[in-house]
Amino acid sequence: MKTMKKLICIVLCLLMVFSVAACGTEGTGSNNSSGEPANNSSVIVENSSETPSDTSTDVTSVDAPSETVTPSQTSQGNTTSAPVSNLWAPGTNDNSDGGTSAPKQTSLTWKQVKAKLPKDASGKEIELYNWNTQIPAQKAAIERFTKETGIKVKYKEEGYDTYLAKLASLVATGNPPTVVRLRDNDPSYMMSMQPINKTGYDFNDTYWDQDILMEYNVNGLLYGVNLESSPYYQPMVTFYNQELIDKYSLEDPYELWKSGKWTWKKMYEICEDFLKAAGDGYSGLSTLVGEYVFSTGSSYYSYKDNKYSANLKTTAFLKAMQNMNTQYQKGNICDIVGNYSDFSLGKILFCNESEIAGRQSHYMMTEIKKKGTLRAVPIPAVDGQKEYYVPILENEAYGVPNKAKNIELAPYFLRFYLDTANYNMNSFYAHKTILEAVEWTRSQKRVSVLNELDTNRTIIGIVEGLLTCTTSQIKTLIESKYYPSAKDAAAQATKEIGKLVK
Template sequence: MKKRFLSIILMLAMLCSFTACKNNKQTSSDDASTSSDIASDNNSADNNSGTDSTNASSGQTSGSGNQNEAGGIDYNSLKGTTVSVLMWRALTEQEKNTISAFEKKYSMKVNVEQAKSSAYLTKIASLVSTKKSPDVAVIPGGKGSQGAFPLGVVSIFQPATVTKQDFNDSFWNREAMNAYAIKGKPYAIVSSQTNWYNNYEVLFYNADMFKADGITTPYTLWKQGKWNWDTLKSTAQEIKKKGHDYGLMVDQEFNFVKSTGTEFIAYDGNKFTNNITNAKVIDAWTFEAQLVKEQLMPVYGTATSSFTSGKCGMFVTNSWAMRKGEVLATADFNLECVPSPSPAGQEQVVGASHNLFAIPKGAKNPVGAGVFLRYFLDASNNGKFSDVALSTQFEEVFNYTNQSNLKHSYLYCYGVVGYTNYKSLSNLLTSLHKASPEQVPTVLQQNKSVFDNAVNTANKKLGN
């Protein structure tokens, strides 16, 4: 049965990888978004350690940054062992330094293999099926990764407790881990540290343009407590009036809906619910349609170089774009940033798109993998922010978006709906990006039955 499920993964992953190749566009995210797909029964998830599953309790606090070497782990027995890691991109220089330091401290070896993002799930599924599993991988997320969570997770990965790490330790991001838990079992391994693997949605702006045009900056509005959808739109209107092509552009497809704290699919840690006709979902897509209609932003996926070429004043992406050498490095103007705003009158919600590290089935050194991730994800082991970021101004926002008392939102529809009908999901998104404000409710309603079917299928396969 397991072999059949993995064969399905491989077949659909290769199909979606081909589709992704035809639709590549510039992106700033450090996202393991890949092609994908799966099917499995939740009971097939293995846990070779024999440890009990533990639901990471809600709420998170910043960890001390000190490696916690308690919890019954025999560190001496790990000396001389190897941890194999499958990355979705090349290692950064800082990551190479961090790994070298880890190897020296623990007398362990780390072998890193890279798979292209577009073929990541195909690669990991193949390794698992041929009993060549890495010890550390990531749960793919994003448009090319339909089926990854939840059904792909229980097919390919095992509960995080196989690492024997104490996930009640404040070092771990319990909010994010609970967001991707299944039947009370955490699968994703996420740090609460303000590190680069916790990607959050932020808005960058051309500070030189704002100064030259005499426009109040998003940072000023944010610090005054006036930063929301209304002021985002009025700011975009001011930019447009000054003769620029656009006030705003986004490369985060679900930016507006995630900033309301919801999306097409809701998840309570046990059961998925169709949320497609929720009022907040309708409002978010209507707001985007209004911006496009007034030519304040281009249709999603078009005019992608407008911001870096100085023709657009604001740009929404995620925090990985703060780094030197990434998508904004070519901008020849001063950059500043703020959190991506939420609707007026609502609490701030920041969209999250974390790198979800996890332990594949068949991992030969899951305990060593946990020790490695505890070190690798520790911000104190990853250099100074100023050495990596394009601007020190970004650090305030970087720290703000990571804070534990801020509400974050997570995305499920790619995995849930994409598992049964990825084409319909893709077509829906295309239609929404091009819809008029008046058409949005109808477009969403027309797709309700597709989402009902997807949710029912996912819940049934998870035993709900």
């Protein structure tokens, strides 16, 4: 009996040791390759030792970004080991316009793409895995695809919280879905996925979103794709309540945008006019992740030399946060970050949110959509800034999981399914201004909100924390340091901000 007890104890200890060893992070070769996604495009990296030169919170005096980092400069520099030839690969060409570094071809039309479909494709079945309920537009697109190609598509909806766990379980059974929707290049997703290059499809086509292709490129292997003209592309826009604009005779944001006068300063002025007219219990703006920061081209973190650093002490960031803090003190910004519930009920004038909230069948902002008073314009421009940056909330992409069947059909399906030409975009959104705003942002420079799953929520936590600091406290933020992951950078930033707030 005693021997058995000792034996069981030893086995349990060994189990714990092996499980801890398997959870190793940086420093082990096997984890490095899957844990570090490629850099985002259009991320501004400033001198980490730079200190803010003045304490002004004037929006108009924001410095222009000093350095624009192109994807080719910040790529990991390793040559690709693409298993398939003619594969798009980073670092092969420098491109100073901030676009891709891939050798480009002209866009192929759907007819041309369809001509390359395998002969025995008709009659086969593929499965699309998603966490949202299928909307009528998606169903219509899928039916049209089946009609044109003969390939049957099954839409499988899964719960948001158990999405990854279920995917991993399905991969373990050997019968996973064919196409999986991805939210970001989180390593926990990639573990269940295989490179989409293995389908044999040539993604050297400008129809595909090259920023996404780079985002989901891990050591030269492509794990996620999306189309340039995809309806599933999530820029942040500024939603507003037309009823409140008309009721209090405020300046129309749509007209301002059309005339090139839609700036943050103008938006805050409208907020102040709204608050004066509406009285207590109302707010001007609901911000989600501190969009003003991203519209300056800055971000909370940057990725440089294979490491993440927190940008919290850079000039652009500090001025952006000081500006936001000032507006918060004035009552322009509501105290609950991402409060689209109150916005929908008419208590808040503006709401910065991903375009997804404006989709006809999406659960967000239901009341205001039913009233027909929801409108949208792009996120305002920064006064005096030459460049315009649009924050991208989620780098939505699609990939193929390990052990999936019929994966050679996946790119053809995605090429059709993700094309706005196959959707009635007029009925996709709750109002035409939303579609207009989204389409306009496609031609602008993008700043990704660096969406590792945990960091997105931590960013919101940082914003909430910083909004409660005093203006002078924000000046004394932490120095930029290098961290192995965005999660660590976020955790350190939150810790430091916590000290400030105390």
